[in-house]
Amino acid sequence: MKQQSPMPRRAFIKGLASSAGVLLAGCSQTEPPTYGHVLRMGDLLTYKAHRLLLPAHSLAREYDYADISSVPAIGTTNPADPAKSSFSQEHGPVYERLLATRFEDWRLVVEGSVTRPRAFSLDELKRMASRTQITRHTCEEGWSAIAQWTGVPLRTVLEAVGVRTSARFVQYYAYDGWRDGIDMLDALHPQTILAYGMNGRDLPISHGAPLRLRVEKQLGYKSMKFLRRIVVTDHFDDHGRAGLIQNGWSWYAGI
Amino acid sequence: MNAGGHRRWVRICHWLVAASFLTLAVSGFFILMAHPRLYLGHVGNDLTPALLTLPISNNYRPGELQRSVVFTEIPGTPISAERNFAIFNQNGWGRSLHFLAAWILVLVGALYAAIGLVGGHIRRDLMPRELTRRALLQDLKDHLLPRVGSASPGLPYGLLQKLAYVTVMFIALPLMVLTGLTMSPAVTAAYPILLDLFGGYQTARTIHFFGFAALVLFLLVHLAMVVATGFGRQLRTMTWGN
Numbered sequence: 001m002k003q004q005s006p007m008p009r010r011a012f013i014k015g016l017a018s019s020a021g022v023l024l025a026g027c028s029q030t031e032p033p034t035y036g037h038v039l040r041m042g043d044l045l046t047y048k049a050h051r052l053l054l055p056a057h058s059l060a061r062e063y064d065y066a067d068i069s070s071v072p073a074i075g076t077t078n079p080a081d082p083a084k085s086s087f088s089q090e091h092g093p094v095y096e097r098l099l100a101t102r103f104e105d106w107r108l109v110v111e112g113s114v115t116r117p118r119a120f121s122l123d124e125l126k127r128m129a130s131r132t133q134i135t136r137h138t139c140e141e142g143w144s145a146i147a148q149w150t151g152v153p154l155r156t157v158l159e160a161v162g163v164r165t166s167a168r169f170v171q172y173y174a175y176d177g178w179r180d181g182i183d184m185l186d187a188l189h190p191q192t193i194l195a196y197g198m199n200g201r202d203l204p205i206s207h208g209a210p211l212r213l214r215v216e217k218q219l220g221y222k223s224m225k226f227l228r229r230i231v232v233t234d235h236f237d238d239h240g241r242a243g244l245i246q247n248g249w250s251w252y253a254g255i
Numbered sequence: 256m257n258a259g260g261h262r263r264w265v266r267i268c269h270w271l272v273a274a275s276f277l278t279l280a281v282s283g284f285f286i287l288m289a290h291p292r293l294y295l296g297h298v299g300n301d302l303t304p305a306l307l308t309l310p311i312s313n314n315y316r317p318g319e320l321q322r323s324v325v326f327t328e329i330p331g332t333p334i335s336a337e338r339n340f341a342i343f344n345q346n347g348w349g350r351s352l353h354f355l356a357a358w359i360l361v362l363v364g365a366l367y368a369a370i371g372l373v374g375g376h377i378r379r380d381l382m383p384r385e386l387t388r389r390a391l392l393q394d395l396k397d398h399l400l401p402r403v404g405s406a407s408p409g410l411p412y413g414l415l416q417k418l419a420y421v422t423v424m425f426i427a428l429p430l431m432v433l434t435g436l437t438m439s440p441a442v443t444a445a446y447p448i449l450l451d452l453f454g455g456y457q458t459a460r461t462i463h464f465f466g467f468a469a470l471v472l473f474l475l476v477h478l479a480m481v482v483a484t485g486f487g488r489q490l491r492t493m494t495w496g497n
Contacts, residue, residue: 039348042355054445061447063297070302070333072320077337084339136297136456138440140346141314142290143300144456199326199333206323206337217441248347254441255354 029235030168032251040245047252056185060216063134063146068199071137071145073206076176079226088177091228095175103210108157108194112171112232115162122196122210128152128160131193139220140253149214150197155188158232166234172213175226179239181251182215182222191216194227219253260409260496265376268367269493271359276470278356283467285349288312289342293464297455302336306461314342361432368424380410381424383417390414403484408492416480423473427466434463 032047034040076086080096098106103122111117132150139145154170163184171181186192193214196203203209208225215222221244231237238245245251261269291312292305299305301317308315320336371377394414397403403413412420436442437449437459453459481489491497 039351039355042358043351045358046354050441054441058445060440060444061450067297068326068333069298070300071335072301072338073324073335074338077339085341136440138438138456139290139300140350141342141344142286142460143292144298145300145302146298201326204324204335206335217444219440250347250351255350255439 032236032245033238035245040250043250043252046250046255050252050254051185057189060135060191063136065134065148067146068134068148069146071147071207072143073204074139074141075221076174076178076225077206079175084176086176086178088175091175091177095226098210099205106210106228108211108227109229110157110161110232111230113164113167113234114158114232115164117161120157125152125157125194125211126196128156131190132197133191133193133214133216135191135214135216137220137223148197148199149193149195150200151193151195151211151214153190154192154194154213155190157194157230158187161232163232164234167232169233169236171231171233171237171239172224172227173229173231174224175228177242178224179242180222180224180244181233181237181239182218186215186217189215189217217254219255221249222253261493262376263496264370265367266493266496268363271363272367275356275360275363276474279353279360280467280471282349282353282356284311285345286353287464288314289344289346289349290314293461294457295454295461296457297450299457299460301338302334312343316340357432357435360428364424364428380412381417381421383414383421385414386418401483403480408485408489419473419476423470427470427473431463431466431470434459434466438463 032040032044034044076084078084079086079088079092080099081087082092106122107119108125109117109119129152130150131153132148134146134148137145137147158170167184169181169183170187171179173179182192191214194211195208195214196211198204198207203212208227211227212225213223213227237243238251240246243251287309288311291309292299292301292315293307293309294303295306301315301320305315317336319340320338322334322336324335326333326335368377371381391414397413398415433449434453436446437453438456443450443456449459450456453462
C-alpha cells in the first residue's frame with residue numbers, strides 16, 4: 001500500500017518545530033537570550049568569556065576615606081515626583097506615603113525560589129551583620145565617582161530566606177518601575193550589598209533611599225536604586241518591556 | 256601572486272581589521288558624546304574639574320545640576336547634585352557594537368600576530384632592519400618632496416611605512432585594548448594592576464581617547480598615501496592580491 005496520509009508528516013514537522021522551540025526556550029532560560037540579535041550575541045560572548053576567564057571571587061578595588069568624591073545623582077532622583085518621565089503610576093504614590101513616614105512601613109519582599117519567603121523592615125536589615133565599602137561607581141555614560149556604602153550583603157539576606165539549589169538568578173524591582181537581575185555568582189559576591197547608608201549617613205533620596213543595590217563588578221546601572229522587591233528565580237527573566245534588554249541595553253554590564 | 260602582492264591571509268586580516276576599526280571609531284565616538292569630558296585619576300564627573308572638555312555634544316551642563324546634598328558639614332567636602340534633565344545617550348547599541356567589533360579586532364589581531372610571527376611575515380616584511388638615521392632622513396625627504404608616487408604597490412614596504420605599521424600593530428592597538436579593559440569593572444577586579452599601570456579608570460579612558468585620535472590620524476595618512484601611490488592599483492593589490 002503506497003497511500004500515505006500527509007498528516008503524520010505534518011505532525012512530525014510540527015513536532016520537530018515545537019521540540020526545537022522547547023530546546024531554544026531551554027537555552028534562553030539559563031543564560032541571557034539573544035533573540036537572534038547580533039549585538040546581544042556579542043553581549044553574550046562577553047558575559048561567557050568573563051565567567052570563563054575571570055576569577056569569580058576577585059574583589060573590586062576599595063578606596064580610602066580621603067578618596068570619597070562628589071557624586072551626581074542621575075536617572076530617577078525621586079520616585080514620588082510625577083513630573084519625572086520615570087514616574088510609576090503604580091509605585092510612585094506608594095513611595096510618597098512611605099517617604100512621609102520615613103520608611104517606617106517600607107518592606108523589602110524577598111521571595112521566589114526560596115524556602116522561607118519574607119518581608120524585611122529597614123530596621124531588620126540594619127540589625128543584620130553589615131558591610132561598609134568605599135568603591136568606585138562607574139557610570140555607563142563615562143563618568144566615575146567614589147563613595148562609601150554601608151549595607152547588608154545580599155548573600156546574608158538570601159541565606160536568611162533559604163535559596164533553593166535550583167536557583168540561578170536574582171531579580172530586583174524598584175519604586176520607579178525599573179526591574180533587572182543578576183546571576184547567582186554576582187548575587188553571592190561579598191561586595192554585592194543592599195546599601196542603606198552612604199558616606200556614613202542614611203542613603204539620600206536622590207541616591208535610592210531607603211535601599212539600593214551595589215553590584216561593584218558591573219556598571220552603575222546594575223546597582224538599582226529604590227528597591228522594593230527581590231525575587232529569586234531558577235530561570236533567566238528579561239522583564240519584558242520594563243527590562244534592559246528589550247530597551248536595547250546589555251543585561252551583563254561587567255563589560 | 257606577483258612579487259608585490261599581498262598574501263591572501265594578510266588581505267583577509269587587513270579588511271577585517273579595517274571594518275572593525277571603523278566600527279570601533281564610530282561607536283566609540285558616540286559613546287564619548289554621552290560624556291565628552293576627560294579626566295586624570297580614578298574619579299571624574301560633572302561635579303569635578305575636567306582635564307579636557309570636547310565640544311562634541313551638549314552633555315556638559317554641570318551648571319544645571321541641582322546641588323541638593325552635602326555629604327558632611329565640613330566646608331569643601333564632596334557634594335551630590337541631581338540631574339533632572341535628559342541627555343544625549345546612544346550607549347545601548349553603541350557599547351554593544353563597540354565590544355562586538357573589539358572582539359573581532361582582538362581575535363583577528365591575535366591570528367595575524369600568530370601567523371605573522373610563525374610564517375616570518377612580520378620579521379621579513381615589517382621589521383625596519385634597514386633603519387639608520389640616514390635612511391630615515393632619505394625616506395622622510397622622499398615623502399615630503401614627494402617622490403613616493405613612483406613606488407610600486409604592496410611589498411616591499413618603505414622604511415616610514417614599516418615604522419607606521421609596526422607602531423600601530425604593536426604599540427597603539429595593544430594600548431587601546433589594555434586601556435579599554437581598564438574601563439571594565441569586572442576585569443579590573445580580577446586584574447587591579449591595570450588600574451595602577453595607567454593611574455586610574457579615568458586616566459585609562461583619556462589615554463583611550465588619545466589613542467583613538469592617533470589611530471584616526473594614521474588612517475587619514477594611510478588613505479592619503481594609498482591615493483598618492485595609485486588608488487586603484489593599491490586597492491586591487493590589497494583585494495585581489497595582484
